[in-house]
Amino acid sequence: MTVEREIVTGTDAADAARLTAERFVRFATERGLVEPREDAPAETHIAVSGGSVATSVMPAIVAAADGAGVDWSHVHVWFADERFVPRGHDDRNAAAVASVLRGAKGFVPTHLHSTLSSEIGVSLDEAAAAYERELRVNVPPRSRTPGALPSLDLVLLGAGPDGHTASLFPGRDPEAIAGRVVVAVADSPKPPPERVTLTFDAIDAAQRVWAIVTGEGKAEALRVALTPGVDARTSPLGAVRGTDETLFVVDEAARTALAD
Numbered sequence: 001m002t003v004e005r006e007i008v009t010g011t012d013a014a015d016a017a018r019l020t021a022e023r024f025v026r027f028a029t030e031r032g033l034v035e036p037r038e039d040a041p042a043e044t045h046i047a048v049s050g051g052s053v054a055t056s057v058m059p060a061i062v063a064a065a066d067g068a069g070v071d072w073s074h075v076h077v078w079f080a081d082e083r084f085v086p087r088g089h090d091d092r093n094a095a096a097v098a099s100v101l102r103g104a105k106g107f108v109p110t111h112l113h114s115t116l117s118s119e120i121g122v123s124l125d126e127a128a129a130a131y132e133r134e135l136r137v138n139v140p141p142r143s144r145t146p147g148a149l150p151s152l153d154l155v156l157l158g159a160g161p162d163g164h165t166a167s168l169f170p171g172r173d174p175e176a177i178a179g180r181v182v183v184a185v186a187d188s189p190k191p192p193p194e195r196v197t198l199t200f201d202a203i204d205a206a207q208r209v210w211a212i213v214t215g216e217g218k219a220e221a222l223r224v225a226l227t228p229g230v231d232a233r234t235s236p237l238g239a240v241r242g243t244d245e246t247l248f249v250v251d252e253a254a255r256t257a258l259a260d
């Protein structure tokens with residue numbers, strides 16, 4: 001059964017980040033990260049993206065979590081996608097996310113799961129395979145079916161004006177990456193060309209998928225994503241779903257192409 005997609009609207013990008021942070025505090029509370037509970041899950045696995053998710057939404061989340069008393073010591077942070085560039089390169093999302101997480105109370109630095117960077121002599125394919133292995137070892141699947149994919153608790157996605165999300169770009173065959181958790185992208189239309197990304201299957205195995213889509217430049221991408229029945233080749237953003245929750249946090253500017 002497909003879970004209904006929920007849309008919440010902020011006045012602008014900052015308000016959308018605030019609304020996302022509010023939802024995060026609710027999520028963290030449910031998982032026993034504020035008041036420890038006996039039946040709380042031992043670990044919480046979230047994946048984050050680059051762009052404004054790394055630079056605006058994560059800071060809002062960490063600030064709100066701090067105000068609510070969230071303990072990050074059992075939280076693991078993964079990347080929905082990452083650019084395959086040398087460590088320390090400005091294009092790498094890891095540095096921005098690591099710096100935000102320095103303010104997260106109790107966060108254990110080794111719980112930030114970065115992808116391999118390009119200067120260490122691994123190929124792009126090896127970097128993707130290594131990240132898939134790391135996810136499979138650390139993140140339990142929800143189903144006992146053999147081969148079931150790891151189920152992240154929360155995936156935070158952004159979206160590009162072309163409807164890409166993570167590094168899943170339109171015009172590509174989703175079947176070509178079916179069953180994989182992480183794949184290499186060697187020819188991203190948006191620079192830098194080499195990336196690693198979670199697949200549709202990996203995102204769809206996550207319990208909660210939240211996409212933060214703001215700004216007038218995303219209006220058409222949002223309209224297409226919300227078109228009933230849109231496929232992953234036309235709109236990666238429109239195709240992603242969580243097992244329990246799919247939430248789009250948008251702003252007024254991004255809604256301008258939607259019918260009332």
Ligand SMILES: O=C(O)[C@H](O)[C@@H](O)[C@H](O)[C@H](O)COP(=O)(O)O
Binds near residue numbers: 053165
């Ligand atoms: O990897 C990239 O090239 C970008 O990070 C990209 O995927 C970004 O996440 C989206 O385009 C949304 O960007 P904004 O949230 O900043 O609009």
